[in-house]
Amino acid sequence: MRYSGFRVLREGLFGHKGWKPAWRDPAPKTHYDIIIVGGGGHGLATAHYLAKIYGEKSIAVLEKGWIGGGNVGRNTTIVRSNYLLDGNEPFYEFSLKLWEGLEQDLNYNAMVSQRGILNLCHSDAQRDAYRRRGNAMLLNGADAELLDPDQVRRMAPFLNFDNARFPIKGGLLQRRGGTVRHDAVAWGYARAADSRGVDIIQNCEVTGFRIEKGRVKGVETSRGFIGAGKVGVAVAGSSSRVMEKAGMRLPLESHALQAFVSEGLKPVLPGVITFGAGHFYVSQSDKGGLVFGGDIDGYNSYAQRGNLPVIEDVCEGGMALMPMIGRARLLRMWGGIMDMSMDGSPIIDRTPVDGLYFNGGWCYGGFKATPASGYVFAHLLSTDQPHDTATAYRFDRFRRGYLIDEKGVGAQPNLH
Numbered sequence: 001m002r003y004s005g006f007r008v009l010r011e012g013l014f015g016h017k018g019w020k021p022a023w024r025d026p027a028p029k030t031h032y033d034i035i036i037v038g039g040g041g042h043g044l045a046t047a048h049y050l051a052k053i054y055g056e057k058s059i060a061v062l063e064k065g066w067i068g069g070g071n072v073g074r075n076t077t078i079v080r081s082n083y084l085l086d087g088n089e090p091f092y093e094f095s096l097k098l099w100e101g102l103e104q105d106l107n108y109n110a111m112v113s114q115r116g117i118l119n120l121c122h123s124d125a126q127r128d129a130y131r132r133r134g135n136a137m138l139l140n141g142a143d144a145e146l147l148d149p150d151q152v153r154r155m156a157p158f159l160n161f162d163n164a165r166f167p168i169k170g171g172l173l174q175r176r177g178g179t180v181r182h183d184a185v186a187w188g189y190a191r192a193a194d195s196r197g198v199d200i201i202q203n204c205e206v207t208g209f210r211i212e213k214g215r216v217k218g219v220e221t222s223r224g225f226i227g228a229g230k231v232g233v234a235v236a237g238s239s240s241r242v243m244e245k246a247g248m249r250l251p252l253e254s255h256a257l258q259a260f261v262s263e264g265l266k267p268v269l270p271g272v273i274t275f276g277a278g279h280f281y282v283s284q285s286d287k288g289g290l291v292f293g294g295d296i297d298g299y300n301s302y303a304q305r306g307n308l309p310v311i312e313d314v315c316e317g318g319m320a321l322m323p324m325i326g327r328a329r330l331l332r333m334w335g336g337i338m339d340m341s342m343d344g345s346p347i348i349d350r351t352p353v354d355g356l357y358f359n360g361g362w363c364y365g366g367f368k369a370t371p372a373s374g375y376v377f378a379h380l381l382s383t384d385q386p387h388d389t390a391t392a393y394r395f396d397r398f399r400r401g402y403l404i405d406e407k408g409v410g411a412q413p414n415l416h
């Protein structure tokens, strides 16, 4: 069933009796050519592109809970491609281009809103670094503008410009960045993949891998064994736990990251704003709530909830940047588990087991990567070759020392 304005009108006139479930609820078959473990944004996008671009016919996505219950439905919805390094920027720009055509591709309203992202700088050195980053973005075909303090003031007059400790010296603006409704992305990809014959199997936890003579034969699940020619794992914060079942120890740590939403306010924020002197970023949802977040919790955890010291730290950042936020009431907050890699960049690669592929290590930033991650993972699964934009995301970069040191903080996930 295609969605359209006409369809909404027609259903409105006839009592909304014609809507169908957005995807089927199939029983698992005994064998698939390709199984994707994890029904988050990345797993569902992979299935969609496998079917649509690479013409694969026998695909299942196995999700232990429900579609959209993981990080894809828990993040703060920011999309952007404002990276510096060669291994990253072409990939994230590819992703932003896919976001720009996503709703037409999926025939689904994901509320893609290119309202802009502004990274504030608070020292001359930081402005120089942003100029360099902006130039790297332009060289890779992305958009970037360096704003002076007056331009920032015109855009966001409520910011604390003359804070003695963190004066605002300008900002790097990417107008094509913005927000996308997070869980609609999961639903849109699920519906599109399902319409091309992909089986999306919820409440089906992968509990082990059947590996014979170095080759994967299928997965053990809470609903029995399912055979597969190839298996792609895209389970984000659960990566270490799932890959451990295939005998692998990953260069990842899992930490909780929290998100916060205030009561609904009249439109006040022009787009996404990030504080350059502390870990705080904020946007405003279409319902009016200020959506904000900051640092990960400082210890490893698989619990999808946060702790009070980080809440205090995030709120301090908010107060330093825009003191008026202190008047808003915090309505709700929640946590998700981040798969933090040791250089802040992801891994999309084959594994030492034939037919078993891995996609993870997204740290804070995997939502914006969803379309490209799915696309390049589909490319890898189907062709056995890395996509041109993802050649740097290999496992062995940690052994060979070819890190993508985007954040330059090495093995300290709590500083990413």
Ligand SMILES: Cc1cc2nc3c(=O)[nH]c(=O)nc-3n(C[C@H](O)[C@H](O)[C@H](O)COP(=O)(O)OP(=O)(O)OC[C@H]3O[C@@H](n4cnc5c(N)ncnc54)[C@H](O)[C@@H]3O)c2cc1C
Pocket: 037, 038, 039, 040, 041, 042, 043, 062, 063, 064, 065, 066, 068, 069, 070, 071, 072, 073, 074, 075, 076, 077, 078, 079, 204, 205, 206, 207, 234, 235, 236, 237, 238, 242, 257, 258, 259, 293, 334, 335, 336, 337, 338, 362, 363, 364, 365, 366, 367, 368, 369
């Ligand atoms: C609070 C917060 C804010 C964030 N903000 C942003 C942001 O603004 N911008 C941005 O780019 N990124 C952001 N992120 C990061 C982003 O959400 C993640 O990197 C990304 O969503 C991870 O990929 P995913 O969608 O596939 O993960 P998930 O949705 O977590 O999908 C993984 C799925 O695997 C399933 N699974 C796990 N184990 C098994 C198993 N054994 N068998 C079967 N299924 C299994 C899980 O149930 C889950 O549904 C944020 C994350 C959080 C938590």
